[in-house]
Amino acid sequence: MGAYAASDGGPPFVPAYEIDGTAIEAPYIDDRGRVMEDRVCIAVPHCSGAPRFPNAGELWFVTGKPEDAGQINQLGYPAIALNVIDFSTGINETARILMEVSRGASIVLVPNYAKQSGTRKDADIERKREHYREIIRQLEELDVRARLKEYTADSPVLFRVSAQKLCREFQPIDQMPTPEDIDERLSVDEPPVDWLIPGVLVRGKPGFIGGGEKCLKTSIAADLAASLATGSRFLGHFPAPEPTRVLFVSGESGGRNINDLFRRIKDSRGIGSFSGRLNVIDKVVKVDSESGVEHMRSMLTSTGAKVLVVDPLYLCVSGDGAENMMIQGQRIQPLVDVCNDLGVTLLLVHHTKQKGFKSDRYAPAVFTDLAWAGWAAFARQWIMVGRREAYDYEGRHNLWLNIGGNDGHSLIAPVDVTEGVYPSPRIWKPEVLTVEEAESRKQANREQKTAKSRRKQEEKRKADLQAAKDRIISKLREVGEPMSKSAIGCIRTDTQSRRRFGSCPRPIHA
Numbered sequence: 001m002g003a004y005a006a007s008d009g010g011p012p013f014v015p016a017y018e019i020d021g022t023a024i025e026a027p028y029i030d031d032r033g034r035v036m037e038d039r040v041c042i043a044v045p046h047c048s049g050a051p052r053f054p055n056a057g058e059l060w061f062v063t064g065k066p067e068d069a070g071q072i073n074q075l076g077y078p079a080i081a082l083n084v085i086d087f088s089t090g091i092n093e094t095a096r097i098l099m100e101v102s103r104g105a106s107i108v109l110v111p112n113y114a115k116q117s118g119t120r121k122d123a124d125i126e127r128k129r130e131h132y133r134e135i136i137r138q139l140e141e142l143d144v145r146a147r148l149k150e151y152t153a154d155s156p157v158l159f160r161v162s163a164q165k166l167c168r169e170f171q172p173i174d175q176m177p178t179p180e181d182i183d184e185r186l187s188v189d190e191p192p193v194d195w196l197i198p199g200v201l202v203r204g205k206p207g208f209i210g211g212g213e214k215c216l217k218t219s220i221a222a223d224l225a226a227s228l229a230t231g232s233r234f235l236g237h238f239p240a241p242e243p244t245r246v247l248f249v250s251g252e253s254g255g256r257n258i259n260d261l262f263r264r265i266k267d268s269r270g271i272g273s274f275s276g277r278l279n280v281i282d283k284v285v286k287v288d289s290e291s292g293v294e295h296m297r298s299m300l301t302s303t304g305a306k307v308l309v310v311d312p313l314y315l316c317v318s319g320d321g322a323e324n325m326m327i328q329g330q331r332i333q334p335l336v337d338v339c340n341d342l343g344v345t346l347l348l349v350h351h352t353k354q355k356g357f358k359s360d361r362y363a364p365a366v367f368t369d370l371a372w373a374g375w376a377a378f379a380r381q382w383i384m385v386g387r388r389e390a391y392d393y394e395g396r397h398n399l400w401l402n403i404g405g406n407d408g409h410s411l412i413a414p415v416d417v418t419e420g421v422y423p424s425p426r427i428w429k430p431e432v433l434t435v436e437e438a439e440s441r442k443q444a445n446r447e448q449k450t451a452k453s454r455r456k457q458e459e460k461r462k463a464d465l466q467a468a469k470d471r472i473i474s475k476l477r478e479v480g481e482p483m484s485k486s487a488i489g490c491i492r493t494d495t496q497s498r499r500r501f502g503s504c505p506r507p508i509h510a
Contacts, residue, residue, distance in 0.1 A: 056104030095138035211385035251284030325374030381405030414438035
């Protein structure tokens with residue numbers, strides 16, 4: 001409301017102004033329907049102390065209450081409060097006034113029924129709706145482009161989404177895209193790609209960190225957040241040129257595990273402090289709800305974060321209609337709009353579809369593996385994680401890293417991560433390898449496992465043979481005299497002995 005001027009200490013209305021030589025002289029009508037001759041019905045936003053009226057080709061919102069107009073103006077859309085639209089003033093006269101006020105602009109009427117519904121019956125509200133519809137019809141007959149959009153003050157996110165759609169719909173014809181000569185386009189120097197991490201992450205484009213179960217998605221997202229916040233190397237390999245503020249939202253692992261993860265990353269990098277550039281929320285935030293989106297806007301603004309990591313996506317959005325890519329796009333768009341408004345790069349941590357029996361379980365994951373409809377189409381860049389081989393339950397993870405995006409960056413690289421297992425101290429040691437190095441390690445590990453297996457077999461054979469010897473000697477000592485093999489009963493024949501132990505001593509006599 002601070003954007004509106006007040007008159008006579010009353011509501012923030014401004015006196016009537018002449019618009020193209022026509023004075024707006026409709027009377028101000030109070031809530032009881034009384035005509036107030038010393039008041040006028042129009043309130044317009046002020047810019048540098050001067051009233052601002054619509055210009056041809058613009059889109060303006062028109063309400064019946066200045067407080068609603070003030071809120072809409074604060075959301076970034078020009079609005080006018082015009083008292084006559086909320087009362088039963090002659091519809092033709094109301095349409096004429098709106099036409100004169102619009103001055104060639106397109107207008108959207110935004111009545112606020114919520115403020116009236118407390119004392120009026122549903123039938124009265126429906127009567128008001130029909131009143132507004134009739135005004136719209138009259139405006140269209142006067143060649144004024146107009147729409148009707150209900151407004152609720154406590155739904156700014158939904159209003160902003162609707163306003164953006166209306167702005168696209170009412171885009172003036174002279175502002176619609178027209179053909180351009182390709183040679184002229186190519187003669188203009190394009191700005192360079194704005195990298196957060198060269199070859200890995202582009203500033204300002206939404207993306208995914210995706211992978212199957214237990215592929216360290218959260219851990220790798222945390223490593224990325226730590227690298228961005230400190231300007232250190234992602235996974236110890238990809239340099240981040242400069243520190244960037246990050247907000248890390250992870251509601252799946254729990255506060256203790258998140259603290260342990262960042263502590264291990266911090267120790268592995270030798271980071272003394274994150275210097276206030278990394279903030280964490282360890283609770284689930286529903287980013288497809290109005291309250292959740294507004295909360296994220298508030299948190300991003302207060303922290304100054306320029307990168308937002310949301311982990312995991314399936315807990316932060318509704319599952320209704322997840323198979324419909326249209327619904328999925330609408331579901332996440334309000335958060336994307338907030339990030340675009342604030343210049344924030346949005347990264348969503350999401351799981352991939354289960355691979356079928358005929359699929360190669362250890363092939364690199366691709367962004368089209370992202371589960372549910374629409375997300376692959378939504379992704380402008382991605383960091384996909386998959387296993388190269390089964391987990392060995394010894395704290396070592398052999399992974400594929402697939403990095404790409406529509407700015408042309410593309411990379412598939414093996415990554416080995418060592419974390420350790422209890423009771424050994426937990427660590428964080430990632431290594432980005434070449435394919436040749438990974439294959440060499442795989443071969444060395446295979447030979448090592450084969451040698452270890454052979455050692456175990458040999459140790460077992462020797463142990464079994466020694467146990468057989470001990471049983472024979474024990475039996476002979478019990479009887480105190482020579483016995484045949486069949487009488488001893490431990491091992492009947494040399495053939496059976498060789499089949500079981502590889503060799504057997506000759507008959508033993510006490």
